[in-house]
Amino acid sequence: MTSSAGAPSVAPELAPDGDASSPPRRRRSSAWFLLLPGALWLVAFFLTPMVQLVATSLYDPSGSEETGYAMTWAWGNYVDALDFYLEPFVRGFAYSAIATALCLVIGYPLAYAIAFKAGRWKNLMLVLVIAPFFTSFLVRTLAWKLILSDNGFVVGIAKTLGLIADDGRLLATGFAVVAGLTYNFLPFMVLPLYVSLEKIDHRLIEAAGDLYSSPAQGFRKVTLPLSMPGVVAGTLLTFIPSAGDFINAQLLGDTTTQMIGNVIESRFEVGDYPAAAALSVTLMVLIVAMVAIYIRRAGTEELL
Amino acid sequence: MPADPVSGAPPPGDLQLLSLTKRFGEFTAVDDLDLVVPAGSFFALLGPSGCGKTTTLRMVAGLEVPTTGEVRLGEQDITWAKPYKRPVNTVFQSYALFPHLTVYENVAFGLRRQGRKEVTEPVRDMLRLVELESFGARKPAQLSGGQQQRVALARALINQPQVLLLDEPLGALDLKLRRQMQIELKSIQGEVGTTFVHVTHDQEEAMTMADTIAVMHRGVIEQMGSPAELYESPRTTFVANFLGQSNLVPCAINGRDGGDLVIDAQGALVRMPAERAQVHQGKAWLGVRPEKIILGSPGEDLPGNSLGEARIVDVSFVGVSTQYLVRTSWGQELMAFEQNTGARPLMRAGDQVHVRFAGAHAFLLDHDQDARAGVDEDSAA
Amino acid sequence: MIRLGRWVSDHAIMAIGAVVLAYMFVPIVIVVLMSFNRPASRSAYTLDAFTLDNWLHPCEPEGLCSSLVTSMQIGLLATFASTVLGTLMAFALVRHSFRGRAATNVVIFLPMASPEVVMGASLLALFVSVGFGGVLGFWTILVAHIMFCLSFVVVTVRARLQGMDSRLEQAAMDLYATEAQAFWRVTFPLVFPGILSAALLAFALSFDDFIITNFNSGQTTTFPMFVWGAAQRDVPMQINVVGTAMFALAVVAVLSGEMLRRRRERVQ
Numbered sequence: 001m002t003s004s005a006g007a008p009s010v011a012p013e014l015a016p017d018g019d020a021s022s023p024p025r026r027r028r029s030s031a032w033f034l035l036l037p038g039a040l041w042l043v044a045f046f047l048t049p050m051v052q053l054v055a056t057s058l059y060d061p062s063g064s065e066e067t068g069y070a071m072t073w074a075w076g077n078y079v080d081a082l083d084f085y086l087e088p089f090v091r092g093f094a095y096s097a098i099a100t101a102l103c104l105v106i107g108y109p110l111a112y113a114i115a116f117k118a119g120r121w122k123n124l125m126l127v128l129v130i131a132p133f134f135t136s137f138l139v140r141t142l143a144w145k146l147i148l149s150d151n152g153f154v155v156g157i158a159k160t161l162g163l164i165a166d167d168g169r170l171l172a173t174g175f176a177v178v179a180g181l182t183y184n185f186l187p188f189m190v191l192p193l194y195v196s197l198e199k200i201d202h203r204l205i206e207a208a209g210d211l212y213s214s215p216a217q218g219f220r221k222v223t224l225p226l227s228m229p230g231v232v233a234g235t236l237l238t239f240i241p242s243a244g245d246f247i248n249a250q251l252l253g254d255t256t257t258q259m260i261g262n263v264i265e266s267r268f269e270v271g272d273y274p275a276a277a278a279l280s281v282t283l284m285v286l287i288v289a290m291v292a293i294y295i296r297r298a299g300t301e302e303l304l
Numbered sequence: 305m306p307a308d309p310v311s312g313a314p315p316p317g318d319l320q321l322l323s324l325t326k327r328f329g330e331f332t333a334v335d336d337l338d339l340v341v342p343a344g345s346f347f348a349l350l351g352p353s354g355c356g357k358t359t360t361l362r363m364v365a366g367l368e369v370p371t372t373g374e375v376r377l378g379e380q381d382i383t384w385a386k387p388y389k390r391p392v393n394t395v396f397q398s399y400a401l402f403p404h405l406t407v408y409e410n411v412a413f414g415l416r417r418q419g420r421k422e423v424t425e426p427v428r429d430m431l432r433l434v435e436l437e438s439f440g441a442r443k444p445a446q447l448s449g450g451q452q453q454r455v456a457l458a459r460a461l462i463n464q465p466q467v468l469l470l471d472e473p474l475g476a477l478d479l480k481l482r483r484q485m486q487i488e489l490k491s492i493q494g495e496v497g498t499t500f501v502h503v504t505h506d507q508e509e510a511m512t513m514a515d516t517i518a519v520m521h522r523g524v525i526e527q528m529g530s531p532a533e534l535y536e537s538p539r540t541t542f543v544a545n546f547l548g549q550s551n552l553v554p555c556a557i558n559g560r561d562g563g564d565l566v567i568d569a570q571g572a573l574v575r576m577p578a579e580r581a582q583v584h585q586g587k588a589w590l591g592v593r594p595e596k597i598i599l600g601s602p603g604e605d606l607p608g609n610s611l612g613e614a615r616i617v618d619v620s621f622v623g624v625s626t627q628y629l630v631r632t633s634w635g636q637e638l639m640a641f642e643q644n645t646g647a648r649p650l651m652r653a654g655d656q657v658h659v660r661f662a663g664a665h666a667f668l669l670d671h672d673q674d675a676r677a678g679v680d681e682d683s684a685a
Numbered sequence: 686m687i688r689l690g691r692w693v694s695d696h697a698i699m700a701i702g703a704v705v706l707a708y709m710f711v712p713i714v715i716v717v718l719m720s721f722n723r724p725a726s727r728s729a730y731t732l733d734a735f736t737l738d739n740w741l742h743p744c745e746p747e748g749l750c751s752s753l754v755t756s757m758q759i760g761l762l763a764t765f766a767s768t769v770l771g772t773l774m775a776f777a778l779v780r781h782s783f784r785g786r787a788a789t790n791v792v793i794f795l796p797m798a799s800p801e802v803v804m805g806a807s808l809l810a811l812f813v814s815v816g817f818g819g820v821l822g823f824w825t826i827l828v829a830h831i832m833f834c835l836s837f838v839v840v841t842v843r844a845r846l847q848g849m850d851s852r853l854e855q856a857a858m859d860l861y862a863t864e865a866q867a868f869w870r871v872t873f874p875l876v877f878p879g880i881l882s883a884a885l886l887a888f889a890l891s892f893d894d895f896i897i898t899n900f901n902s903g904q905t906t907t908f909p910m911f912v913w914g915a916a917q918r919d920v921p922m923q924i925n926v927v928g929t930a931m932f933a934l935a936v937v938a939v940l941s942g943e944m945l946r947r948r949r950e951r952v953q
Contacts, residue, residue: 031777031781031782032777034773034774034776034781035773035777035778035783037770038770038771038773038774038835039774039789039792041831041832041835042793042796042835045811045829045831045832046796046804046832048811049807049808049811050803050807052811052814053807053810056814107705109701109702109705110705110706112698112702113699113701113703114702116698117695117698117699118699125702125706127936127939127940127943128706128709129706129709131713131935131936131939132710132713132932134931134932134934134935134936135712135713135716135932136892136893136908136909136924136931137893137909138895138912138913138916139716139912139924139927140713140716142912142924143711143712143713143715143716143925146715146719146732147711147712183709186709236798240798240799240800241800241801244799244800244803245800245801245896246802246896247895247896251916261800261896264803264806265896265899265900268900277810280802281803283800283802284799284800284803287799287800288798291798365855365859366858367855367858387855387858387859388858388859388860388861388862388863393859393860394859396856396859397852400855402853402856402857402871403853403875404871404874404875413862413870414860414861417860417861417862418861459860460859463861
């Protein structure tokens with residue numbers, strides 16, 4: 001064996017297995033062996049479908065499952081889809097935005113308490129945050145249906161307090177849908193918030209206090225900015241799934257509270273693939289654009 | 305494959321590095337390095353961070369592959385041998401103890417990998433050597449820094465390597481513990497007789513422990529020798545500044561007078577032995593260590609060379625000694641340390657003094673070198 | 686007075702946290718109660734009278750238990766496949782440098798940033814366009830589940846691997862372990878907790894998925910799909926039995942894991 005790196009000596013003791021006198025092979029290819037199966041899976045069943053979705057969105061809208069679909073570059077599908085379904089689009093984004101804001105407002109104190117105040121209860125509290133989510137998403141949402149039902153205690157209390165009219169209801173309203181979204185995606189807010197709060201060196205907050213910050217100022221000037229990565233991650237992890245959700249709107253709302261997810265689902269159900277695809281692509285593009293702008297504004301590119 | 309390092313090992317040989325070079329892309333970390341570490345010695349590779357000392361160590365350990373050059377151990381070429389096929393073990397920086405294994409299993413790891421069935425005895429002996437007999441069942445996380453350091457040492461030494469590599473082994477310890485471990489390490493080395501190659505950026509640590517020190521800078525060895533040799537006769541400005549402190553006075557060599565060089569140091573004519581000079585004509589740096597400078601009262605008649613009168617600008621009392629900063633007539637600031645023997649009264653800032661030194665303690669360096677090389681490097685004081 | 690104010694402000698945030706936690710458990714309480722409920726009529730989804738019937742006859746509603754079995758099968762297979770593929774990818778990403786790494790990271794990130802409805806719809810669009818529209822079912826669900834679990838596995842294992850000191854492997858090789866020994870004796874035991882949590886996460890995601898499954902299921906019914914179908918008609922109380930049992934199982938698993946960990950720590 002000769003060395004390719006200018007060390008031609010062959011030590012007799014070391015030569016037999018050829019290891020010592022020649023440079024080890026650089027097995028860069030092994031990275032590809034490790035990567036390839038999973039990467040191919042994602043290309044085949046995530047990227048390709050996305051391309052196919054875009055293609056489908058440009059099919060002749062008059063096609064059907066029986067007659068097949070023809071590629072006619074029908075950009076009009078987008079115009080039609082937005083024309084017909086602008087309202088669920090706007091509604092869906094609005095509901096998701098409200099739910100995300102609510103998650104942030106109620107999730108932040110919880111994450112803060114776990115990170116800084118829980119002491120030896122920290123692990124238990126973390127388990128408790130996740131535990132409810134071992135119960136099926138749908139089963140939980142059905143439980144909310146019961147909680148918010150017309151003769152349930154929440155409506156009863158709300159009526160007593162005069163928050164809703166005597167014949168008013170919560171179920172099948174936007175309120176119920178937003179409540180469902182908020183509840184279902186809360187852990188996605190709490191966990192990233194907790195992670196980034198946990199990382200904060202507590203001495204920084206003490207230093208702020210030492211430098212004449214009131215607790216409120218210390219929070220606003222030190223804790224909150226340092227927890228921004230968690231806020232960004234949490235809001236994205238909450239907003240994205242809720243913007244595409246249709247379960248809450250279906251189980252807790254009615255026809256007037258439909259979100260864009262409901263429309264996409266029902267369009268696919270009836271075989272109106274081009275319209276459904278056009279709506280999906282629009283939703284995806286909007287979300288990707290919002291995520292990109294949001295991440296850039298928040299200055300937390302390392303999130304990726 | 306090298307013979308079993310535990311049983312029937314060939315007699316330990318010198319560690320030789322021949323034209324060893326390591327490039328990372330454009331950056332040359334180690335540049336055509338030649339080095340012989342005699343078997344059984346305590347050898348230190350000293351240099352600031354990024355000087356290539358750790359890369360050199362990793363090439364000896366087999367964790368890095370040289371770009372060109374050779375690593376030999378006695379008669380064996382181990383340049384391309386896998387790390388697990390070399391009779392060389394490493395004490396890693398911050399130890400790299402296996403967190404999921406007990407202290408006992410950490411120490412037994414190397415023996416087990418070599419197929420040794422009976423490990424109880426040697427592990428117990430080794431734990432005794434590092435005074436951790438009762439800690440075998442603990443996990444590394446449950447030990448103090450100094451204890452972890454000793455486990456790392458035991459884990460490597462138990463394999464009876466021909467060469468033990470220590471990569472900043474004491475860097476994570478506090479000062480007091482570091483001093484104590486320095487002495488312990490040295491005595492363990494004396495006991496086992498293994499070649500120790502110790503990488504550090506701490507000049508004091510290197511001087512305390514090593515028989516031989518190689519000072520590395522920018523991928524090359526600047527100077528190699530015993531601690532005293534390096535300190536008393538540095539050959540480059542980098543070594544002069546990195547090992548201890550030096551006053552470097554710009555000067556010109558006037559000529560030779562017998563065994564001495566006659567030098568014009570800013571108007572003062574001084575003499576020093578020619579063998580202590582790296583250059584013999586033209587411009588040069590005249591180097592004098594601060595403790596070799598003698599500050600006398602003006603007019604006081606003292607032996608040695610005179611650098612003329614100077615004014616004290618700063619006085620730091622540090623207990624065993626007093627450190628003076630003086631400004632010479634040509635405006636340079638020199639450091640002078642004086643032992644607090646009580647024989648002489650303390651001087652005060654503003655006092656006029658006469659600066660003297662003995663020629664036999666001075667050194668003369670190449671004027672082309674940067675007088676500030678190594679001054680602000682991270683050598684721990 | 687000042688002391689009281691201080692106590693309140695110290696504990697206020699904890700109190701709010703506790704209230705939020707309690708809120709998270711409200712539906713769980715309802716689910717548990719409903720699992721013991723005998724509804725007044727088949728179509729009434731309200732609390733009425735106590736019974737053990739639902740627990741004694743969990744499989745009574747037609748299709749419930751078969752849907753559970755289907756979900757289990759898909760969950761286990763998807764967990765296995767995505768954990769293996771994802772772990773390999775995580776190793777490649779952390780331990781190797783290669784061109785296209787940034788692109789790979791984007792491809793891994795995207796499924797987590799995409800609304801499920803879009804992923805489900807796009808997979809359906811693909812299956813239909815390649816003529817698989819008629820064979821939607823168990824296998825297409827499995828393909829989809831492996832896809833969306835994969836990214837979460839990669840991210841989880843990668844985090845664990847990145848937190849691991851790569852010098853530990855070097856130390857192992859320095860101590861006469863071959864590459865394979867270094868992997869199985871040092872790397873794997875240290876990464877294993879990460880792989881395990883990735884697998885649990887994958888199973889939970891797969892078992893609970895409705896949206897993507899719904900698009901690609903054909904005639905096959907998973908448990909969430911059974912619940913969805915039931916919600917359109919009348920909801921059998923037994924789904925609450927399943928919900929309660931899953932909750933209890935998970936809590937027991939987590940708590941016993943925690944207890945095991947504590948005991949192991951105390952022994953040492």
